[in-house]
Amino acid sequence: MTSEILTIGDELLIGQIINTNQAFIAEQLNLINIRVARMTTVGDEMVEILDAFADAWQHHDIVIVTGGLGPTHDDITKKAVCKFFDTDLVQNQDVRTHVQEFMNRRNRPWSPAAEEQTMVPRKAEVVWNPLGTAPGMLFAEGDKRFIVLPGVPYEMKEMILHSVLPLLVLLVHDSVIRHKTLRTTGIAESDLSAALGDIDQLLQGARLAFLPSPAGVKLRITVFDTDAASADRKVQEVEGRIREKVEKYIYGTGKEELQEALGRLLLERKKTIAVAESCTGGLILQLLTSISGSSAYVDRGAVTYSNRSKTEMLGVSPDLINTHGAVSREVAEAMASGIRQAAGTDIGLSVTGIAGPTGGTPDKPVGLVWVGYADLSCSLAVKHHFAGTRETIRERAAAAAMELVRRKLL
């Protein structure tokens, strides 16, 4: 069984937007073992759309089309679909009710364009679009499926995840599918893999994807099962076995970022934090304060690029800097203690290092980073060697610093 993804829109052909829909759908189909054999993009041109439909439908079992379902004159996908399947448009009462409620909630008046959205090809089944007004459409011929979705990414994603995938899993595998993502940080992909041990024993039929980024590795569990409750239970079991082995590296699940997980924990524990950054230059503060409501736990921060600023803002003694250098355990600790005292917060956090590409020495190479931590009862510093560009080193350092605080809070 193979599939083709067909994206429609002039804006794609002029390179105005990058086709992220395609990659998203491809990833999701692969997760349920449906091979994507081809991805095609054409513009809002009837002949080219019909050619692409014919080609895809002839060669593949599953065709997923996105784009061109909007209410403007250049959105012709619905017309093309009617031609291709030799059918006409009829009004769908459920869709009409949904579109009316949708417009009412937004205080938008009824319009011919809204009316147009309530029309669905007679031969199609509606694929529900909870987040928009353009209904999705499904055509079936034997085991083949032709599915048409709007191109608006968040509408399309919702429909793929909650309508299309369950339907295809049932069709292809006679089963349901469940995912869960566990987010780790502070451990490399290879070490994580080693720590998880025998992968077959761990998964017992489930699937696991390793998704690395500078801030950490995500583990995505996928389970197919004939029964929903059993699938949920299996995901839980796999998660349990993973947590047994690498619990301390897991900071969150799903889409939760490290700064959100840390923020949540700081709120829960009623702790406040202040940050002193050298090589990360404000990145940690920027990440922490990107969360709405972070003013409840972020009191302040200092970006101390010059040695003098480390002394004046954080009270780091010039002697300490002269003796050990600005990038050292001693200075990292003094920076964390210094910002904590100045701010009167529960926690002080600091980073000092060499982000590069220049400024490294044999003793202190590019990528050397000290992360400092201080609270009422202790202060400490942890040494890291990060690889990568200036940007990557800064991202890794920021993640390591936030993770240190998270671990201390637990």
Add this chain to the structure above:
Amino acid sequence: MTSEILTIGDELLIGQIINTNQAFIAEQLNLINIRVARMTTVGDEMVEILDAFADAWQHHDIVIVTGGLGPTHDDITKKAVCKFFDTDLVQNQDVRTHVQEFMNRRNRPWSPAAEEQTMVPRKAEVVWNPLGTAPGMLFAEGDKRFIVLPGVPYEMKEMILHSVLPLLVLLVHDSVIRHKTLRTTGIAESDLSAALGDIDQLLQGARLAFLPSPAGVKLRITVFDTDAASADRKVQEVEGRIREKVEKYIYGTGKEELQEALGRLLLERKKTIAVAESCTGGLILQLLTSISGSSAYVDRGAVTYSNRSKTEMLGVSPDLINTHGAVSREVAEAMASGIRQAAGTDIGLSVTGIAGPTGGTPDKPVGLVWVGYADLSCSLAVKHHFAGTRETIRERAAAAAMELVRRKLL
């Protein structure tokens, strides 16, 4: 005349990477008036590649293929090309010399994989790849062109911009093409368009694209001409006419970001800066210090989220905050003066505002941002109202703050 872009690689079909190559090539072809009619992606499978070649070559005049030229076993594009054009591989001495130099510079030993890279289809012309070892290939039949490039984005981009486009422009338009991008900030797209006035008179045959982003609007000038010197002169003339009207909004050209332009100016003028951030939470500092060598002009920064930190770190009087509120002209000015005095820098910069989504009031709505500036001779603050999400408001505020310093330096 139409074109098709064909991208090859299993990693695209499993959604592991997003197809940015496609959008880049599409944008470039459109710039020279070559319509992209279709974009197709297939995996590393001989039959599917050959089908896609045949389909594209039958329907379109220009076919651009990327991917699958690497030296590993799953890279089969070169083999497919030989089959398709019924030709064999011969060693190319120029390519061999280039690959040898390339390996030597990197201290990498000669290998069968390197040897493989020096082989080129007999019927193909080589498209030079200065940044990598896989040569590009060009096949011509009458006015039709079939061009094969590596999938590594920076290699491909270099080859498109410096080999493929000039060649196609000559072929299609019997002319050369020149681009120049002027980067503006602090003016909305519609105001910029109004300020430029009569567009035909401004351009006199050249083309102009408006490319907006939260940090500002880029203006891309494109000129076609039969003569290179004349094209260069026309770009210069259009740039001159644009600068006459909106010079003060233009901070740089090409790929230069605002933080780079500001950094360059600070270095030139031998000025140092310190920054106090509230709602931007470290974003300005992070941007300024993302530039290697920024320690020469960034002394320090303070992220003052709490009112107390504004007082303790910047010397802003509690009375001032109580009377005017933390988001006010008075506090913005006092923050800028305060960080400047504490740091002993030439310039102090500050931001205080409401990034949302919560925290707004009728008097001080989400998006209200005061930017403060202080130097030896003056201090001032500028009020802004930014629209958008928390992230966009923070980005716009950071750009406005950096731009204020740039203007004061000029």
